[in-house]
Amino acid sequence: MKISIFVNKLWKLFCSLKLSIVLASLTTLLAIGGSIMMPFNPRVFGGLDSMPLGIWLNEVAAQAPAMTWWIPAGGILVALLAFNALCCFIDWLCHFRARWRKCGEYLIHLGFVLIVAAFLWGSQAGFRSENNGLLIGQSKPLPQLDLVLKLEAFEPVFNRNGRPVDMLNTLALYDGGRLLKRAQARTNHPLTWEGLVIIPASYGQTMRGGRNQPYSILTINYDPGVNVAITGSVAMGCGVLLTLCSFYRKRARGDRPDII
Amino acid sequence: MTIPQTPLLYGAFGAYLLAVCLYLLHLLVRRPWVWRSAFVLVLAGFVLQSFCLALRWASAGYLPVTNLFATQFFFSWALAATYLYFELRYRIHAAGLFVMFCNLLLLGSALPRSADIPPLIPALDTPLFTLHVSLSFAGYAFFAMAFSMGVLYLLQKRLQTGLLPDLLLLRKLNEEAVFLGFSLFTLCMIFGSIWAYVAWGYYFSWNIKGVWSALVWLFYAGMCHAKFVRRWQGTGYAVLSIVGFSVVLFTYLGIGLLMSSNHPLD
Incomplete structure (x- = not known):
């Protein structure tokens, strides 16, 4: 009996609206303070986008803990906020019959949970690689995924003034000789395949066999959580649209928010 | 064909300026023709701005919101649209004075800048750019309206005057502005993340602009919850709306002008 009362109270705390306000406020204040340091410390923060967050925390942040502690601390707060949102969503599901009108709002909660989970997954298990130069016909192995990337054709596009405006890369992805x-x-318009994304970043020219040969410079990133993030975005987007539609109907019916 | 931008821009500014003067007059002369004339002038200014925006869009071949003048102009247009929405729905009248004054400042600071439309760079040549930018400034406009309602709420609480809507209505308008702004800004963040993924290979950027945009989203998500807490209703919510808009202004102008980011304004 005492245990069930304790569990009940704990569940109410996990689903607490006030808890979500506290967590969101703490995260906002922490990140406002910490992020001001970012533009003034490019040596520490400049490489954040060129590697997954997990690798950055281990290799770069560990060398400057005084400047970077706010990022893992903020990450913990966001993870707790996502847990709070998940509990709210489960609680809503359990009371669906009485609270079905809040479908839109709780789809937004679900979307947030999925996006945070996807980000944490990608931060740990993904990889990012810049400045991958490939000549036409050249292949590059991707050992992390046991795949091979081949540049089959390359053509820079110029405007009337001779300024490069685009790069057309015909890319092929192989798995042990089988074209994927x-x-x-x-x-x-990158090449994407199950979390892998290959983006033309730039190009150059090199002398090979007495001829000027162009080569493409590619960014190759892998995020295993990207499909979960897309699902979360779709859920959140649908939730927003549903909430917008239901907002006016609720106002017309005189529905007022619960006051706590 | 040369776009007759200048007369349209100054015409819109003039209409808004006259509207502000009439709203000020309405504080002294409480006649229907005064606020009706002010409303018609705001509508006229909005039509002129819309026409100018349409001409610029047609001429450029893309939604021209890529530099400081263009973003300020679009923000001003969105703010005028937001005001018209609230005026038609709630007849806020004198409360429009503050919003239109903010709009005057916005458009007035944009006018001295060059209205030339820069050529579209390939990175921006995608429908995701149009969706992301238009939803972003639509959201900002509602956050600006929430800021205005927050200021008026605090004024009304102090002055208790018949010139302003009652506290309950101001609170309701504030909550609605925050909710609509948050909804539109969420869609902006979704399209922005999709675009970031196809352009850069990741959907969240640790660039200062990306971090602060996420903070704006988190702040207003918190506000959407705070309206259910009795202690935060009314004055607390009004103060949060004012603080929130300062975060928005820093994200839009502070970072764009003072720092190096992936959303440069100049």
């Missing part, structure tokens, strides 16, 4: 995907990657 072939696509023409260009600006805003």
Whole structure:
């Protein structure tokens, strides 16, 4: 009996709206203070986007804990906030019959949980690689995924003034000789495959066999959580649209928010 | 074909300026024709701005919101649209004075800048850019309205005057502005993340702009919950709206102008 009362109280705390306000406020204040340091310390924070967060924390942040502690601390707060949102969502599901009108709001909660989970997954298990130069016909192994990437064709695109405006890369992805995907990657149109994304970043020219040969410079990133993040985004987007539609109906019916 | 931008821009500014003067007059002369004339002038200014925006869009071939002038102009247009929405729905009248004054400052500071439309760089040549930017400033406009309602709430609490809407209505308008702003900004963040993934290979950037945009989202998500807590209703919510807009202004202008980011304004 005492245990069930304790569990009940604990569950109410996990689902608490006030807890979500406290966590969101703490995260906001912490990140406001910490992020001000970022533009003034490029040696520490400049490489954050070029590697997964897990690797950055182990290799870079560990060398400057006084400047970077706020990032893992903020991460813990966001993870707790996601846990709080998940508990709220489960609690809503358990009382669905009485609270179905809040479908939109709780889809937003679910979306947030999925996006945070995806980010944490990608931070630990993903990889990022920049400045991968490939000549036409050249292949590059991707040992982390046991795949091979081949540049089959490359063509820079110029405007009337001779300024480069795009890069057309015909890329092929192989698994042990078997073609998985072939696509023409260009600006805003990467080659993607199950969490892998290959983006034309730049190009150059090199002298080979007495001829000037162009080569493509690719960014190769892998995030295993990206499909979960996309699902979360779809859930959140649908939740927003549902909430917008239901907001006006609720106002017309005189529904007022619960006051706690 | 040369776009007749200048007369449209100054015409819109003039209409808003006259509207502000009439709203001020309405504080002294409480006649329907005064606020009706002010409303018509705001509508006229909005139509002129819309026409100018449409011309610029047609001429450029893309939504021209890529530099400081263009973003301020678009923000001003969105703020005017937001004001018109609240005026038509709630007849806020004198409460419009503060919002239109903010709009005057916005448009007035944009006018001295060059209105030339820069050529579109390939990285911005995607529908995701249009969706991301338009939703971002639509959200900002509602946050600006929430800021205005917050200021008016605190003023009304002190002055208790018949010139302003009652406290309950101001609170309701504040909550609605925050909710609508948060909804639109969430969609902005979703499209922005998708675009970041296809352009850069990751959906969250640790660039200062990305971090502060996430903070804006988190702050207003917190506000959407705070309205259910009795202690935060009314004055507390009004103060949060004012603080929230300062976070928005720093994210939009502070970072864009004072720091190096992946959303440069100049």
